[in-house]
Amino acid sequence: MVKAQSTSLNRSFRGHQTITLSLLFLAGVVNFFDRTSLSIANSTIRSEMHLNATQMGWLLSAFSIAYGCAQLPLVDLLDRAGTRRVLGVGLALWSTAQLLTGFVRGFPSFLVLRVFLGMGEAPFYPAGVRSTREWFSPSTRGRATAAMSMSQTIGLAIAPPALTLLMLWIGWRAMFVALGLSGLVVALAWLTLHRARRDTEFREPAAALAAEGQGAWRALLKQRTVWGMMLGFGGINYTNWLYTAWLPGYLQAERHLSLARSGWIAAIPFLAGALGMFASGALADRLARAGLPLTRVHLRNLLGGMVVSAASTFLVARSSSTVEAVAGISMALFCIHFAGTSGWGYVQAVSPARYVASLCALQNFASFMIASAAPVLTGWLLDRTHSFSLALAVCSAVTLLGALSYATLAQPSGMHLALDA
Numbered sequence: 001m002v003k004a005q006s007t008s009l010n011r012s013f014r015g016h017q018t019i020t021l022s023l024l025f026l027a028g029v030v031n032f033f034d035r036t037s038l039s040i041a042n043s044t045i046r047s048e049m050h051l052n053a054t055q056m057g058w059l060l061s062a063f064s065i066a067y068g069c070a071q072l073p074l075v076d077l078l079d080r081a082g083t084r085r086v087l088g089v090g091l092a093l094w095s096t097a098q099l100l101t102g103f104v105r106g107f108p109s110f111l112v113l114r115v116f117l118g119m120g121e122a123p124f125y126p127a128g129v130r131s132t133r134e135w136f137s138p139s140t141r142g143r144a145t146a147a148m149s150m151s152q153t154i155g156l157a158i159a160p161p162a163l164t165l166l167m168l169w170i171g172w173r174a175m176f177v178a179l180g181l182s183g184l185v186v187a188l189a190w191l192t193l194h195r196a197r198r199d200t201e202f203r204e205p206a207a208a209l210a211a212e213g214q215g216a217w218r219a220l221l222k223q224r225t226v227w228g229m230m231l232g233f234g235g236i237n238y239t240n241w242l243y244t245a246w247l248p249g250y251l252q253a254e255r256h257l258s259l260a261r262s263g264w265i266a267a268i269p270f271l272a273g274a275l276g277m278f279a280s281g282a283l284a285d286r287l288a289r290a291g292l293p294l295t296r297v298h299l300r301n302l303l304g305g306m307v308v309s310a311a312s313t314f315l316v317a318r319s320s321s322t323v324e325a326v327a328g329i330s331m332a333l334f335c336i337h338f339a340g341t342s343g344w345g346y347v348q349a350v351s352p353a354r355y356v357a358s359l360c361a362l363q364n365f366a367s368f369m370i371a372s373a374a375p376v377l378t379g380w381l382l383d384r385t386h387s388f389s390l391a392l393a394v395c396s397a398v399t400l401l402g403a404l405s406y407a408t409l410a411q412p413s414g415m416h417l418a419l420d421a
Contacts, residue, residue, distance in 0.1 A: 146281020235402015
């Protein structure tokens with residue numbers, strides 16, 4: 001075993017696990033507070049800055065397009081600079097963009113800052129998945145991944161009431177500044193306390209740390225399974241991003257709830273999503289201990305969760321009351337996050353260790369290119385139909401197409417053994 005480097009902080013293996021997962025969870029909460037802030041302030045900003053729903057859709061989609069495109073350079077950056085520096089710089093970049101958003105005066109500058117926000121948030125999942133892969137064993141990785149992923153829905157669940165109250169208290173501009181400052185504090189904590197495993201005494205053998213390199217893209221894109229995962233996860237992210245971007249606006253415009261009340265009601269579906277993530281991770285670990293192949297476990301979770309989520313979203317469009325609508329959205333988010341957690345588990349189950357970060361980046365890139373259509377298409381349809389019904393029906397169809405991609409293309413038998421060479 002390699003002797004501890006000065007960066008190891010003389011911490012136990014369990015200590016590194018605890019610090020890594022705690023900081024990832026905290027960064028995830030901040031991440032999704034920042035993502036949700038524009039959705040919470042949607043109606044107020046549209047009114048103050050005289051924006052229509054389509055322009056608001058472009059602001060929401062600008063983030064996701066930048067987030068998706070920024071995935072592709074991340075693998076080489078993670079290999080060269082490591083998770084500590086890459087995610088630390090990303091945290092600082094997105095927090096600075098969030099802070100400066102509090103000072104915007106026009107649509108163009110707002111759009112630019114949304115692009116920087118997306119670029120800064122891009123390293124979170126690739127760096128997070130690589131960190132959990134480094135520090136957790138296969139039998140505990142499901143719960144670790146679920147804990148990291150739960151930060152997004154807990155953040156989303158807390159964000160509507162918390163940010164609504166904060167906005168009513170200090171205004172939307174000061175709210176953005178406060179969120180940006182909070183993110184900078186988390187960035188400092190990550191850079192100070194986190195260590196990649198390769199920088200500690202628990203460094204793995206050199207063979208396990210081989211850099212992925214540019215050849216990973218060519219090898220992965222030749223695999224039918226990879227294309228199925230890229231397209232399939234797009235169905236998950238489309239649903240996730242539609243509700244993230246437009247749920248408060250839906251409750252205010254379609255269900256005629258006040259700003260304050262919509263903030264509290266919007267928390268319910270996102271809490272359901274957090275429960276779906278926890279259930280997925282716990283079930284995967286339990287079945288893994290029982291000896292079932294993780295590829296089969298995660299694929300079943302993916303297909304079942306996506307189909308039920310699509311059906312729930314379809315019913316939301318036809319709900320006759322706010323209670324029915326919130327119940328349908330809650331089931332849709334429970335199931336889509338149940339599926340999404342297994343989507344990340346499936347990446348780790350089918351991929352050799354040295355390809356994990358590349359496959360994460362490809363999956364995130366493709367899925368966000370698909371999901372980026374959700375906010376702007378929803379806004380465009382809202383401007384023309386003055387209803388969310390058609391947008392929700394489109395969302396249901398996209399989710400079903402994603403499930404079909406997993407079922408037909410993303411079978412583990414489609415991943416050629418040449419990747420293991």
